[in-house]
Amino acid sequence: MAKSNLELVRECDNFPYYEDNRAAYTENLQNYYSFRVTGYDATLGYILNTVVDTFPWPKNCWSIDPAARTVTLVSLPGANAAQRSKLVAQSIADAVKQGNFELLKGWRNEMYPVYGPGGEFLLEMERSASPLFGIVTYGAHMTGYVDDPSGPKIWVPRRAKNKQTYPGMLDNTVAGGMCTGEIPSECIVREAMEEASLPESVVRANVVPRGCVTYTHVRDARAGGETGLIQPEVEYVYDLKLDPSVVPQPCDDEVEEFKLLSVSEVKEALSRGEFKPNCANIMIDFFVRHGILTPENEPDYLEIVARLHRRMDHPTASHCK
Amino acid sequence: MAKSNLELVRECDNFPYYEDNRAAYTENLQNYYSFRVTGYDATLGYILNTVVDTFPWPKNCWSIDPAARTVTLVSLPGANAAQRSKLVAQSIADAVKQGNFELLKGWRNEMYPVYGPGGEFLLEMERSASPLFGIVTYGAHMTGYVDDPSGPKIWVPRRAKNKQTYPGMLDNTVAGGMCTGEIPSECIVREAMEEASLPESVVRANVVPRGCVTYTHVRDARAGGETGLIQPEVEYVYDLKLDPSVVPQPCDDEVEEFKLLSVSEVKEALSRGEFKPNCANIMIDFFVRHGILTPENEPDYLEIVARLHRRMDHPTASHCK
Known part of the structure; x- marks a missing residue:
């Protein structure tokens, strides 16, 4: 059964909203x-x-x-x-x-x-x-793509089959969590080298911050460990337009392979549920920002855009230098 | 007193949030x-x-x-x-x-x-x-800009001094409300011709949908008429990269003049409160999407991005054909 983009967004941002059902929201908080x-x-x-x-x-x-x-x-x-x-x-x-x-x-x-x-x-x-404390966590996700007359082609890695979380699923070109003291732009440069063997100079010269995707996720079995735990997350979003000659390569053992997929190949993989849930959100955000999903071809456009940018219930960081 | 970007966003999205103060939110709804x-x-x-x-x-x-x-x-x-x-x-x-x-x-x-x-x-x-009924209204806003080695330069109109609402304030290159039956991409083409004399062929060939900005505004005196009325709004966002040879011109009597402003000139006008409130939001969203405001130069980045994409309290439209 093909998943719609809104279904994918809801799988990631799956903590209830007050305005949808005030009584159910309050009961759930218990x-x-x-x-x-x-x-x-x-x-x-x-x-x-x-x-x-x-x-x-x-x-x-x-x-x-x-x-x-x-x-x-x-x-x-x-x-x-x-x-x-x-x-x-x-x-x-x-x-x-x-x-x-x-x-x-x-x-x-x-x-x-x-x-x-x-x-x-x-x-x-x-x-x-x-996740035991349900605190807000921070990461940076980058979409590496190649411009083509037919539209962007996107570098998509497959997670290693022995990875602790979401083994074998599709991921964003580069993604990683931000440790204490790290700022998003340095996180993305570090992860680009570690996960995709992308040269630091190429990343620094071409990476562009494009906003952030935020959601409150309730963990299920695919995340590993206890279920029902709340994970509110901030993912800073970056785009990296790459020359066709630059090919990301697995470096550590976290990634199995990189493939350059067309927009329709990514859409099909999304609808088959092959992407790690929060990485699906980042791809959908990329499609909105690049005019691939539009108000006139995506029936759930407004709900999707709002839920890609959930306001956090808790105080959040400033990474301003 | 210079206004921060967050202050500008809050002026537009100024209806309370439940999660900030549950008791105050509930009291306000009375x-x-x-x-x-x-x-x-x-x-x-x-x-x-x-x-x-x-x-x-x-x-x-x-x-x-x-x-x-x-x-x-x-x-x-x-x-x-x-x-x-x-x-x-x-x-x-x-x-x-x-x-x-x-x-x-x-x-x-x-x-x-x-x-x-x-x-x-x-x-x-x-x-x-x-606004008497507080219904969700829909519009389309387009930022026309020229790429320059120093960064984008943005076409900014000043509203006519005799305009009913927000006279003399700065606006987005093209913006308009969507009437029954209108779809956003047609609204923006129509308004581009009516408000900025931009040729239909230029707009159709180059305009790109880039998401939407949503907020719940409580009207003050600047909007004209009764104050305290609620106006939840969806603004579909478009970018139009223009050749330097294309110069927007006032066509009807709603716009006084167009000026091509640098990013720092726009930032200064924003901080002086010269933009119509919802148009300030659209400019700030443009800055986020174009990597001008970043997590590392904007202290309120996360709160700003979330509040540019407020989830509506009410059912919304689908403009999917």
């Missing part, structure tokens, strides 16, 4: 606790009830309030990000020892930042733990 | 009734309480429910769009006679469509009445 940090009036993420019940939550630094439905990291007044991060790291280490979370068995050894009101950096945590 | 049509389970617009109190609402076709806070157009089962539109037109004619609404003194003689669930065309009404 499945989660708010993740908070003392001294900051903000919800930093949504933690699934079953995680709240299972995670060790060392008493020296966590306060659980079932009435307010909050999980609060308690640190001394004047605590800094390093001190908060240490408390969180110790708690996550306890959870790893406890062994109850599938997700933590996929340890990434990368630190993801958490931001408070005004984009203040509050703490960082191991990447594999981030 | 200032409005829901506009509904019998047989359809959807709110089609928000009508300000003072409008509900003042509008004549002929009893043969309107049902006002203060408890449910709804204003419902009652038509016979099986009524069609033409029949509903006739009832609405008669009611608006009564209101014109009554003479209580400033807005209706700016009669436009253009019909705006109202869509129900699934994009079904339910009725149409005179453009000048649309």
Whole structure:
């Protein structure tokens, strides 16, 4: 059964909207606790009830309030990000020892930042733990394409069959998560070298930032690990117009192969559900920005464009230098 | 005082968000009734309480429910769009006679469509009445620009000083509202000829659809007429790269002059508040899409991109042929 573009967007941005059904939205929120940090009036993420019940939550630094439905990291007044991060790291280490979370068995050894009101950096945590806390995560996705009289042709990699998450699915030319301290343009240059063997000079000279795609994803089995966890994500979007002579090549073992696909080949692969869900969103955004999907050939144009740019429920980062 | 890009976006998209303050959002909604049509389970617009109190609402076709806070157009089962539109037109004619609404003194003689669930065309009404009902309205905005080694230069018109709304302010190269039955690409070709004397052949050959900008605006004095009315709007966005030899010219009396401005000149005019509010949004969207505003030079990048693409509270149109 062919998937429509709106169905693909909904698979990725699959957390309910208040305006669609106010009662159902409010009821659904009862499945989660708010993740908070003392001294900051903000919800930093949504933690699934079953995680709240299972995670060790060392008493020296966590306060659980079932009435307010909050999980609060308690640190001394004047605590800094390093001190908060240490408390969180110790708690996550306890959870790893406890062994109850599938997700933590996929340890990434990368630190993801958490931001408070005004984009203040509050703490960082191991990447594999981030869906347990439901925090906003950040990445950069680049579409490499070749201009052709028939329209753009797009460099599409297939993920390695032994990859932890979404094995064998199609991906964006270059994509990666942003660790603490990384800015999107440097993330994309680094990933372009690591994942696609694209020379740094080619990327720096030609890459153009084109906006961002944002969504709130509820994880299913394909992501690996626990399901039902919330993953609000910001993906900064880049385009890279390439000379036909430049051919991306797998470099690490994360990518099986790159193929140069026509727009209709990409559309067919999308409708067959072959793209990793958030990468489908990035392709659809590319099609909107390049005038391939239009108000007159895409019946769900308005809903698609709005849902590619969901406003986050939580404070977000500023990567302004 | 220079305005930031986020301040400009907020001036246009100035209806509250639920996630910012749930209590305040709910309280604010008490200032409005829901506009509904019998047989359809959807709110089609928000009508300000003072409008509900003042509008004549002929009893043969309107049902006002203060408890449910709804204003419902009652038509016979099986009524069609033409029949509903006739009832609405008669009611608006009564209101014109009554003479209580400033807005209706700016009669436009253009019909705006109202869509129900699934994009079904339910009725149409005179453009000048649309903010009284708070319905979603549709338009198309095009940025005409010339590529220059220093970056794009943008054709910016100044609105005539005697224009009914936002006189003397800067505008997008071409912009117009979409009447019933019009599709965005035809709207932009028509307006390009009418407002900028751009030859149809040049526009058709080079115009590219690039997405849409959506927002919910609460009208202030600059819009003319009653204030506090809600205007949710969809603006389909087009780019037109022009040869330097093509110079837009005022054609009707709506535009005073066109100037070819550099990016920094446009940024300065934006920060001085010289652009009509929704046209500022379109310029900021152009800057994001063209890599002029980036995550690393615009501190409010994420909030700006999300608010340029607000998801509408009401059912919207499909302009798919």
